[in-house]
Amino acid sequence: MKTLGAMLALTLLTSGAAQAHVTITLEGDRRCITSDGVPDHETGPWRAWATVQEQNHQFCLDATPELTGTVTSRVRISGVTVTGIPLRPGTAEYYDPSSERGYSRDPSSGWNVEGIGGLVMDAQNAHVDGDGMYHYHGIPFAVTGALDGTLFGYAADGFEIHYVGAEAQSSWQLKPGERASGPGGAHDGTYVQDYEFVAGSGTLDECNGAMFNGQYVYFATDTYPFFPRCFKGTVSSDFIGGRGDRHPRGAADLR
Template sequence: MKTLVTTLALTLLTGSAVQAHITMVVENDQRCITSDGVPEHETGPWREGATVEEQDHAFCMDATPEITDTVTRNVHVSGITMTGIPLRPGTAEYYDGSTERGYSRDRASGWNVEGMGGLIMDAQSGHVDGSGMYHYHGIPSEVVSDLDDALFAYAADGFEIRYVGDQMQSSWQLKSGERESGPGGAHDGTYVQDYEFVEGSGTLDECNGTMLDGEYVYFATDTFPFFPRCFKGTVSSDFIGGRGGPTPPPDNG
C-alpha cells in the first residue's frame, strides 16, 4: 500500500489571518484532494451579495489514469487545482430573451452561455455560485504565475492539467458569420455554440489534451475551452453533477 500525504497551509490575501488547508493523499490508486475552497488571492467583486463561502471539498480521482475507448462529456467540475479550487468552465445558463439578464436555466434556445464570455468574473477568471463556492472559468493569472513547474491541476479522470502559456494552443475556434438563431449577432464567444473544433488548427485535441513524452496530458489554455470539457479516461463520480446533488446551484454572474 502506497500513501503520500501533502499538506499546504496558505496565507490568504483577503485581509484576514485565516489559513486555507489543502491536503493531497495518494492511496490504493486514488488521489484525493481536500480543501476549504477559499483561494489565496483576492476575489470579487461580483453582483451584490455574492461572496466566497468556505466549502468542504473532497475530490478523489484515479492516480494511475489510462485512456479508455469512451470520451466522457457533461462533467460538472473539470478538475481541482493544486491550490484546492475547482475548475468549472461550463455554465447552466442559456440565452433567454424574455428575462432581464438575457439568460436563464431554460435550455430551449440551445445557446449555452460561456462563462468567460457572458458572465461576470473577477481578475482571476473566477466567481461564486449560489452556494458561495468559488471556482475558475478561465486562467487565474496569479496562480499560474506562481507555479514551480507546469502542473496546475488534476483532471476529473486523474490526468494532469498543465499550464505552459502559449506553448500549447487550443484547436477550438470562433465560427465565422452570424448566428442563425437565438440571440442573433456575430459569433463573439458569448455562447459555447459560437465555437467549433477545427482539428489541426492548434496543438491540442478536442479535450484540450495531447500525448507528451508517452503520457496523455491536458492543458489549460488562455483561450476557449480554457480547461478540458471532455475526458479520455475514467471520470470520478466526485466530479459529475453538483457538489451535494445532481443539479449545481446557479452561478452568480
C-alpha cells in the same frame, strides 16, 4: 491498472489574501484532494451579497488514469487545481429573450452562455455560485504565475492538467460570420455554440489534451475551452455529484 505502492500526504498552507488549506493524499490508485475552497488570492468584486464561503471539498480520482477509447462530456466540475479550487468552465444558462437578463436556465434556445465572455468574473476569471462556492471559469493567473513547474491541477478522470502558456494551443476556434438563429449577431464567444473544433488548427485535441513528457495530459489554455470539457479516462463520481460536490444538482452561478 498499475498501482502505486506508496502513500503520499501533502498539506499546503499558503499565504496571501486568505489561507487556503489543501490536503492531497495518494494511496494505491486513488488520489484524494480536500480543501476548504477558499483561494489564497484576492477575489471579487461581484454583487455586494456574493461572497466566498468555506466549503468541504473532497475530490477522489484515479491516480493512474488510462485512456478508455471513449469520451465523456457530461461533467459538472472539470477538475480541481493543486490549490484545491474547482474548475467549472461551463454554465447552466441559455439565451432567453423573455428573461430580463437575456438568459435563463431554459435550454430550449440551444444557445448555452459561455462563462468567460458571457458572465461577470473577477480578476482571476472566477466567481461564486449561490452557495458561495468559488470556482474558476478561465485561467487564474495568480495561480499559474506561482506554480513550481507546470502542474496546474487534476481533471475529473485523474489525468494531470498542465499550464504552459502559449506553448499549448487550443484547436477550438470561433466560427466565422453571423449566428443564423437565436441571439443573432457575430460569433463572438458569448455562447458555447460560437465555437467549433478545427482539428490541427492548434496543438491539442478536442478535450484540450496531448502527449506531454511521454504521458497523455490535459492543458489549461488562455483561450476556449480554457480547461478540458470532455474526458478520455474514467470520470470520478465526485465530479458529477457526491462528496466533492455538496450540491450535485447545481447551484446557480452569481453574476
